[in-house]
Amino acid sequence: METAGVSVTGVLCQPLQSGCTVTSMLFIVIEHFKNGDPKPVGERFRQRGRMMPEVVIYHASWIDAQNSRCFQIMEAPDRESLNPWIGAWDDLVDFEVIPVETSAEFWATVQI
DSSP, X not given: OEETTEEOOOEEEEEOTTSOEEEEEEEEEEEEEGGGOOHHHHHXXXXXXXXXXXXXXXXXXXXXXXXXXXXXXXXXXSGGGGHHHHHHHTTTEEEEEEEEOOHHHHHHHOOO
């Protein structure tokens, strides 16, 4: 799959009851807290939740030792599906979105 000039092969296929398939991509999302301050993000999260579109799946997250960045694993049909979620937080966070694939998917396509 090609997305904005970047080769993306981290695609998951999930069967639906109708027998069709839906593909989704994995992303590492790095949230850089503006001014290095996580408190406004925590306050909004407690008040409003994650505010993600239904098609986006949150898997896990980690905060760095300086409490200035959050690393998340997200799943979505495409990069554009993350935009409403990013728009709900971009006044408090600068986002870096990296399409990824699992190691197993990568090594299955590499000829050694």
